[in-house]
Amino acid sequence: MVRSRGLVALVVATFVAFACGSSGGGSSSKGEIDIGSDLPTSGADASSGLPTQYGAAFAIEQQGTLKGFTLKFTPFDDAVNGKHDPTKGAQNVTQMLSNNKLLGMVGPFNSGVAAAEIPVANQAPLAMISPSNTNECLTIAFDYCQKYAGYTPSSLRPTGKNNYFRVAANDTFQGPAMADFAFDTLSLKTIAVWDDQEPFGKGVADNFAKEFTKKGGKVVARQGFDTTSKPDFHAWLNQAKAAGAQGIYAGATSASYGCIPRQESQGILPADSYYLGPDGIGDGQCITDSGSMANDHMYASQGVADANSNPSAAATIAKYKAEHPNASDTAAYTFAGYDCAAILIDAIGRAIDANGGNMPTRQQVVDQMAKTTNFKGLTGTYTLNAAGDPTSPALQIQQYKSNAWTTIKNIAVTVS
Amino acid sequence: MAAAVQRLRTNVLATPTASLVNLVGILLVVVALLATVQRVYQGGATYFFETVGFGLAEGAIFALVALGYTMVYGIIELINFAHGDVFTLGAFFSAALMGTFGLDEGKSSGAEIILPLLGLFLVTMLFCALVNITIERVAYRPLRNAPRLAPLITAIGMSSLLEGVMFLWKGPFNLHYPNLLPSQQIPLGGDVTISAKAVFVIVAAVILMIALTLFINRSKLGKAMRATAQDRDAAQLMGININRTIAATFFIGAALAGAGGIIYGLYYNSYAAFDGFQYGLYAFTAAVFGGIGNIPGAAIGGFVIGLVFAISDGYFVAAWTIPLVFGILIFVLVFRPTGLLGMRVPEK
Numbered sequence: 001m002v003r004s005r006g007l008v009a010l011v012v013a014t015f016v017a018f019a020c021g022s023s024g025g026g027s028s029s030k031g032e033i034d035i036g037s038d039l040p041t042s043g044a045d046a047s048s049g050l051p052t053q054y055g056a057a058f059a060i061e062q063q064g065t066l067k068g069f070t071l072k073f074t075p076f077d078d079a080v081n082g083k084h085d086p087t088k089g090a091q092n093v094t095q096m097l098s099n100n101k102l103l104g105m106v107g108p109f110n111s112g113v114a115a116a117e118i119p120v121a122n123q124a125p126l127a128m129i130s131p132s133n134t135n136e137c138l139t140i141a142f143d144y145c146q147k148y149a150g151y152t153p154s155s156l157r158p159t160g161k162n163n164y165f166r167v168a169a170n171d172t173f174q175g176p177a178m179a180d181f182a183f184d185t186l187s188l189k190t191i192a193v194w195d196d197q198e199p200f201g202k203g204v205a206d207n208f209a210k211e212f213t214k215k216g217g218k219v220v221a222r223q224g225f226d227t228t229s230k231p232d233f234h235a236w237l238n239q240a241k242a243a244g245a246q247g248i249y250a251g252a253t254s255a256s257y258g259c260i261p262r263q264e265s266q267g268i269l270p271a272d273s274y275y276l277g278p279d280g281i282g283d284g285q286c287i288t289d290s291g292s293m294a295n296d297h298m299y300a301s302q303g304v305a306d307a308n309s310n311p312s313a314a315a316t317i318a319k320y321k322a323e324h325p326n327a328s329d330t331a332a333y334t335f336a337g338y339d340c341a342a343i344l345i346d347a348i349g350r351a352i353d354a355n356g357g358n359m360p361t362r363q364q365v366v367d368q369m370a371k372t373t374n375f376k377g378l379t380g381t382y383t384l385n386a387a388g389d390p391t392s393p394a395l396q397i398q399q400y401k402s403n404a405w406t407t408i409k410n411i412a413v414t415v416s
Numbered sequence: 417m418a419a420a421v422q423r424l425r426t427n428v429l430a431t432p433t434a435s436l437v438n439l440v441g442i443l444l445v446v447v448a449l450l451a452t453v454q455r456v457y458q459g460g461a462t463y464f465f466e467t468v469g470f471g472l473a474e475g476a477i478f479a480l481v482a483l484g485y486t487m488v489y490g491i492i493e494l495i496n497f498a499h500g501d502v503f504t505l506g507a508f509f510s511a512a513l514m515g516t517f518g519l520d521e522g523k524s525s526g527a528e529i530i531l532p533l534l535g536l537f538l539v540t541m542l543f544c545a546l547v548n549i550t551i552e553r554v555a556y557r558p559l560r561n562a563p564r565l566a567p568l569i570t571a572i573g574m575s576s577l578l579e580g581v582m583f584l585w586k587g588p589f590n591l592h593y594p595n596l597l598p599s600q601q602i603p604l605g606g607d608v609t610i611s612a613k614a615v616f617v618i619v620a621a622v623i624l625m626i627a628l629t630l631f632i633n634r635s636k637l638g639k640a641m642r643a644t645a646q647d648r649d650a651a652q653l654m655g656i657n658i659n660r661t662i663a664a665t666f667f668i669g670a671a672l673a674g675a676g677g678i679i680y681g682l683y684y685n686s687y688a689a690f691d692g693f694q695y696g697l698y699a700f701t702a703a704v705f706g707g708i709g710n711i712p713g714a715a716i717g718g719f720v721i722g723l724v725f726a727i728s729d730g731y732f733v734a735a736w737t738i739p740l741v742f743g744i745l746i747f748v749l750v751f752r753p754t755g756l757l758g759m760r761v762p763e764k
Binding site: 043044081082083194197223224225226228229230231232233234235236238239242254257260263264266267268285288289291292 | 459463466467470471473474521587588589590591592595599600601611612613614691695725726727729733734735737738
């Protein structure tokens with residue numbers, strides 16, 4: 001079903017492209033430029049991966065042609081057996097590199113996959129731009145990176161030059177943003193924190209705990225669970241209760257059983273206890289897993305701003321929703337996916353100009369990406385710094401109410 | 417009782433191991449026990465009993481699955497890797513049948529659900545049992561006299577096949593299992609409470625285990641199973657239908673796993689296609705822990721592993737729980753290679 005709809009979109013896009021090409025008169029298409037994407041679009045991660053892919057596809061479809069070149073979208077899926085897989089991601093990038101018309105890629109979705117892909121893409125170099133990677137060590141060399149993430153920005157970039165960009169705010173913001181929100185807005189003083197023992201989950205949980213403690217709150221029952229299989233959280237939830245926790249912070253994603261403890265806490269913690277987490281739990285799977293404990297005391301942060309709060313994005317969003325009417329076609333990173341593709345198209349356009357209207361090289365596209373300044377996207381205005389990070393990333397806090405994750409606060413941060 | 421303790425003592429002392437290794441072992445046990453006692457003392461009695469309650473509930477499900485492993489291993493020395501997936505199948509099948517039995521999360525969780533729930537148990541157990549004897553007929557019986565590695569591989573194949581079927585049926589996602597049981601806490605005296613769900617899990621598992629023990633010890637088929645487990649050829653010479661007896665073993669083991677699947681669903685309210693494999697691994701560990709082939713051993717092994725999980729999660733570092741479980745397994749097997757209660761496998 002879903003796949004066939006994607007195919008229809010592609011066919012439509014091709015027709016539109018042809019139509020534009022011939023009506024432009026005179027200058028027939030100079031050829032084709034491919035834009036790839038690598039996202040988990042099957043299995044447990046698909047609930048966030050597919051809507052992101054739709055966003056990127058929509059941006060490319062809207063553009064159609066670029067300075068005489070026909071744009072083509074080539075999506076890849078990095079899920080194996082239903083879970084995002086770094087090895088598969090790296091293979092996908094290798095496949096993209098073998099296509100010499102492919103000048104840039106949107107993705108990947110998960111930080112762990114990015115760590116496997118950046119070194120492969122870096123050799124080419126292929127411009128990558130991720131809507132949702134949040135691990136800080138992908139772009140910033142903190143002294144703990146090698147020890148806990150297992151990599152540093154320079155170890156991921158064998159050529160020594162950057163080819164990786166993102167629009168999402170990194171974990172140094174997402175954890176603290178929720179900690180501030182929990183302490184200041186929700187007035188919580190004691191929170192139990194667990195993580196899934198993965199780079200993303202542990203990083204975001206550590207950053208949450210650090211900020212929450214700094215504010216004067218108390219972190220209790222700090223534990224990590226092996227989530228290669230489904231853990232039993234009952235005994236730990238009881239520990240959290242004994243320690244007086246008013247809520248739980250889950251440094252996890254839905255694919256690593258992020259909201260299973262919510263259902264298991266029934267009878268142990270009151271139904272109006274709080275359940276907080278990063279973007280990884282802000283999806284429908286979390287609500288399924290929370291079962292009868294799913295309620296409006298659940299909050300998730302998202303590493304991008306809410307496009308709906310940007311008035312100039314309304315027309316594009318309406319167009320997207322007309323083409324993708326299902327509620328499940330739009331998720332937290334859909335319009336970040338759109339923006340990533342749009343930034344890439346913009347950079348390719350400038351690279352074409354820089355190359356005298358001819359097909360640019362991959363290096364020229366990477367160079368132009370690094371020069372992205374004040375790009376007006378749907379989710380914000382982006383300037384990318386030398387490390388690949390947005391200089392003023394935005395976050396949002398969402399609350400689960402009236403059967404949907406609803407944005408209740410946008411938070412802007414500035415990176416020096 | 418005194419005689420049993422005496423026998424256990426002689427067994428332990430009779431285990432031929434180097435005295436230095438023994439000393440190190442005893443030291444490790446003492447250190448671990450002291451650390452646990454100290455933590456437990458700090459945590460207080462209420463917390464301890466609640467933790468034990470969660471451990472017993474988790475262990476009860478391990479025990480139910482372990483019984484099927486141990487029975488099959490006891491009779492044909494096969495590690496039935498598909499057993500964990502038959503357990504998951506129980507959860508899948510029962511979830512699909514909820515509506516047919518008029519069970520629904522929204523409805524009351526009072527006394528009126530008891531009868532439909534019993535019906536659901538019976539149908540699911542029967543279904544899982546039929547699946548398992550089909551697996552035995554197709555993948556194990558033709559290989560009964562083949563090298564032992566061959567049925568081991570067909571067992572892994574069957575496991576993947578069942579996982580694949582469930583994957584195609586419902587996808588890889590975590591699914592919500594209807595929350596039918598009452599959610600209140602039952603006071604146990606003092607401040608100690610236990611959830612009604614945990615009580616249900618423990619009671620249901622114990623009832624099934626008692627029924628199994630009675631069946632094995634009192635019924636004619638049970639006697640035939642014991643005889644076949646002891647010596648297949650001699651049993652055959654005595655007129656026991658070996659094929660039927662082995663099929664019955666698979667039938668009963670899978671019925672328990674199917675019941676375990678429902679209990680798992682009702683307790684955790686979550687199930688997924690791949691849950692069974694890892695669960696089967698813990699259950700198999702429980703069976704080896706208690707002494708493979710030994711039915712009370714598997715039950716005790718299941719409860720012990722559940723308790724280790726809960727105590728490690730509740731008092732120590734949760735990230736180390738799984739290494740700890742397998743560490744204890746290695747430890748026990750080094751000192752008692754036949755498991756806690758001794759293994760019971762066919763005599764050669």
